[in-house]
Amino acid sequence: MMAAERNPVSCYLDERTFRLCCQLFLQHSETIKDGWSWEQIKGTDEGFMKKTLLIPVKSSVLHEQPESSVQDEDMVTDNIQANVEDETAGVQAVCEIHAVLRYEYHVLYSFSYQIPVLYFRASALDGQPLSLEEVWRNVHLNYRQRLQQGPWDTLTQQEHPLLGQPFFMLHPCRTEEFMKPALDLAQAENKRVNYIVTWLSVVGPVIRLDVPLSYSTEVSAPD
Amino acid sequence: MADDKDVLRDVWFGRIPACFTLSPEETTEREAEPYYLLLPRVSYLTLVTDKVKKHFLRVMKAEDVEEMWLEYEGTPLKWHYPIGVLFDLHASNTALPWNVTVHFKNFPEDDLLHCASNSVIEAHFMSCIKEADALKHKGQVINDMQKKDHKQLWMGLQNDKFDQFWAMNRKLMEYPTEEGGFRYIPFRIYQTMSDRPFIQKLFRPVSPEGHTLTLGDLLKELFPAAICAEGGWHQR
Numbered sequence: 001m002m003a004a005e006r007n008p009v010s011c012y013l014d015e016r017t018f019r020l021c022c023q024l025f026l027q028h029s030e031t032i033k034d035g036w037s038w039e040q041i042k043g044t045d046e047g048f049m050k051k052t053l054l055i056p057v058k059s060s061v062l063h064e065q066p067e068s069s070v071q072d073e074d075m076v077t078d079n080i081q082a083n084v085e086d087e088t089a090g091v092q093a094v095c096e097i098h099a100v101l102r103y104e105y106h107v108l109y110s111f112s113y114q115i116p117v118l119y120f121r122a123s124a125l126d127g128q129p130l131s132l133e134e135v136w137r138n139v140h141l142n143y144r145q146r147l148q149q150g151p152w153d154t155l156t157q158q159e160h161p162l163l164g165q166p167f168f169m170l171h172p173c174r175t176e177e178f179m180k181p182a183l184d185l186a187q188a189e190n191k192r193v194n195y196i197v198t199w200l201s202v203v204g205p206v207i208r209l210d211v212p213l214s215y216s217t218e219v220s221a222p223d
Numbered sequence: 224m225a226d227d228k229d230v231l232r233d234v235w236f237g238r239i240p241a242c243f244t245l246s247p248e249e250t251t252e253r254e255a256e257p258y259y260l261l262l263p264r265v266s267y268l269t270l271v272t273d274k275v276k277k278h279f280l281r282v283m284k285a286e287d288v289e290e291m292w293l294e295y296e297g298t299p300l301k302w303h304y305p306i307g308v309l310f311d312l313h314a315s316n317t318a319l320p321w322n323v324t325v326h327f328k329n330f331p332e333d334d335l336l337h338c339a340s341n342s343v344i345e346a347h348f349m350s351c352i353k354e355a356d357a358l359k360h361k362g363q364v365i366n367d368m369q370k371k372d373h374k375q376l377w378m379g380l381q382n383d384k385f386d387q388f389w390a391m392n393r394k395l396m397e398y399p400t401e402e403g404g405f406r407y408i409p410f411r412i413y414q415t416m417s418d419r420p421f422i423q424k425l426f427r428p429v430s431p432e433g434h435t436l437t438l439g440d441l442l443k444e445l446f447p448a449a450i451c452a453e454g455g456w457h458q459r
Binding site: 041111112113129131132156157158159161162163164165166171 | 301303332333334335336337346350354357358409418419420421423424425
């Protein structure tokens with residue numbers, strides 16, 4: 001499916017290739033201690049990749065306040081750093097010190113669309129789940145306009161198809177849009193890519209999931 | 224499809240008599256009478272229970288009211304499943320009317336999706352339609368339809384208008400046998416005895432040898448536990 005010799009490059013992924021790509025991805029995650037694991041569904045050969053992350057955020061991100069000072073890319077830690085060092089800010093700085101959010105990411109395979117799908121849920125450390133609005137406020141400013149284009153809003157609350165619980169999901173109908181250029185480029189350079197690495201590197205950052213660069217260099221495509 | 228019109232109408236106009244009672248946990252200013260309603264099987268709870276909400280809001284103070292949610296015998300009801308599916312799943316063996324409990328607080332965040340407005344229901348419904356068409360026609364039919372056609376489909380469901388709905392839905396249900404019919408059959412097998420909410424797999428309507436397959440064939444292949452050894456049906 002991912003052979004560079006094939007023309008045109010398919011944006012679709014069959015389930016076997018999905019599992020193989022995940023296996024290779026997970027091997028590298030193990031090497032760099034990136035925290036991903038495979039969750040198998042009991043009694044089946046189906047499963048998904050999972051990772052949990054603790055993300056510090058300004059507490060203003062959780063409560064409804066205008067984000068006047070949020071400009072640069074790393075909107076979280078840089079601003080907090082600045083506030084802590086600015087002694088004249090005094091009490092103001094203390095009030096802006098962060099809460100910590102727990103993000104749990106699941107990478108599943110969609111049989112209907114033949115692509116991977118990213119599900120996630122987010123909560124405060126006390127277990128209180130984030131609302132869709134709060135999750136939106138955590139989406140990087142650069143991505144918000146693209147996500148809002150619809151027609152069926154790209155970031156929605158959905159039932160997890162294997163666990164039956166509410167999660168948020170990045171809608172799969174956008175996948176072809178951003179995978180195609182990446183896959184075409186790889187083919188042009190006669191490279192074979194690991195679909196999951198390429199795909200997750202694109203969708204992950206939208207919802208605060210970082211995929212270290214070493215995945216792109218160290219993880220191969222399945223045979 | 225024309226021959227099936229009677230069947231289609233019977234499915235569309237299927238109703239479940241329900242009795243809504245306010246949970247004793249709710250704080251009320253006075254006693255609330257139960258509210259009776261005929262629920263359309265093909266619709267969604269949050270789309271058809273506005274009257275239920277209004278009825279119970281009359282006896283409650285605004286500050287005690289959060290998002291309404293429904294429950295049957297301790298199980299929160301997933302509004303994003305069609306009403307008929309919920310009834311068949313949870314209460315098909317019990318006497319009518321279906322006794323549903325209404326809540327306005329302690330929303331079960333781990334069980335239910337939020338439903339802030341009708342546009343959430345519309346988005347969910349259209350996303351199901353789209354996924355089904357991805358399976359049937361690789362999405363070609365739904366993507367060729369115009370936005371106003373999608374809207375008509377939704378409005379037909381929302382306003383319980385069979386003809387308006389089927390004017391659009393018939394395009395999605397076209398089964399061109401010359402082209403091999405549907406690519407895959409869109410189906411879900413719902414179950415209560417497992418974490419996994421439903422079984423959904425790829426299933427072609429025609430065998431590799433060219434035989435048209437039946438529901439029985441599908442179950443035999445994907446959910447054999449539903450069919451017991453003697454060839455009969457399991458009571459679930």
